[in-house]
Amino acid sequence: MCACTDASDPLLRRLRLHSGPSRAGECSYPNAVRLEPDAGETHLALARYAYHGLSDYDRARAELDLARGTLPNDVDLFYITALIDRRQGRWAEATRSFDRAIALDPRNVKVLGVAADTYRALHRYSESNRLFQRALAISPSDHNLRLTLDGVLGRGNLISPREGFAGLAARAFHGPVAARTSFTAARASVEKIVRDQPDYAPALSLLDRIDAALGQKEEALRESRRACELVPLSKDAALG
Template sequence: MAEAAVEAAARLRPDAGETHMARARNLYWGKQDYNAALAELELASRTLPNDPQLFELKGYIERRQGRDDDAIRNLERAIELDPRNAGILTQVAISYHNTRRYAQERSAHDRILSLTPNDPSAQLGRAFVEFEEKADVRSYQQAVESIRRTNPTAIRDIANDWLLCALAERDTKAATDALTAAGGDSFGLAYADNVRFNRPFVEGVIARMSNDEVKARAAFAAARAEQEKVIQAQPDNAEALCVLGLIDAALGRKEEALREGHRAVELLPVEKDAKHGPNMNKYLAMSAAWLGDKNLACEQLAIAVSRPNDLSYGQLKLLPTWDPLRGDRCFEQIVNSLAPR
């Protein structure tokens, strides 16, 4: 449908900058053909040299190509041209976050807050920086509590953040309350992560955190049944496969878990998608850790942290999902490499 609309526009105004922009969007979002999309943006720039959307899209494409410095320059240019666009500022903050430029990320969040001071996501984004950079959950937890107290209608929207706080604090009651408040069936275990987990999976993580192994295994079995349906419909979906691999790791199904995790890495390598690909290595590392294969876990974790992505000191230091690696020399070296200086 999108392609038909683009071609219709091309017939009417084949040389218009807007037509080349539309083609670039379709190539980026619909086909993941990043070089062709950039070529269309180059043509669009001849008649739209100061269009912030052009620089914004160019930044997104370069981020997927692993050209993060170029991506940040173009996103910053987009903000210069459209300084009150909180959406672009949020993407700039994400790029700073993924490249662990936390001081710049704070500044970006401060600008977002100046534009949208009452937006819960803006408030949490600023507080989350302390958690990620310093493994300090206090500001994050205080922001969650403040929103719960003063803006109860937003609780469902912030439930995933509430859940992450509770997991970091090993607070099983708060984690369960957050899960109940969420109401949905899609959860992330990190900031701006493209990998989503179903409700039974999170129930399993909470149960295991509280050492209730019977409840944990029942929850992970239910999570597996749900995730298999996703895989049947989308057998080559890398994100869905890495989730299934982690579920199988939780159930001790080593052969299946490692096969699924490696397949996810093959389907979405960092060379294909530098923004989301490292998450496949991250969750393969987590699967290996849960299975007791610390060598593979550290190997994959080292790959993940060597690339710009959301993996942080705070996550590795505080989240219970990394507990099987605590005390391991290689793991602790990786954690310390991300510690604030």
């Protein structure tokens, strides 16, 4: 068992719980916290965990503030700050942080793509497309970028099954009747996720899009309302 800097810290307790053992039989990630608790890299890693693992944005900001002392120009410092600002609806601050991150690492495809998606959410389409094209010029075979640029079926970390993409293609080239079989198959797959995880908002949100494509208006509205109840804008401005 690792001896972290503060056994009462809930973040470190969760981190120790979720970390796998290293070859020495110790918890590798918390062990780094024990060995270099004041290092900027340590605080940056804790900020990532607080943001991605716990959705604890206040703690993530606190760790970023501590990291800033020794890593003032680290691209991830500004990138994670932008992600937090976006979640909290601080859009102007988010775009400034994205711009700073891009200035520090102009060929970082991940930052370019997420920044572009943020500008699109703000209806700043020319800036969004410029960043998407810039990212694609750097990494032309990046399928995730192309999917995001095309605005495919997806929500949060959940992407539609391939039948959903087939439905989009069929609808574009052959009309809604031809797309129905594919959308119906996609619905069955996503509906299973909703049955297993009824409070998983991204799945409900994706299901409502598929139902809308199938012309099932009442079902789509019901699923959409439920997803909004689970993740309201006050909780997550980016995905709410």
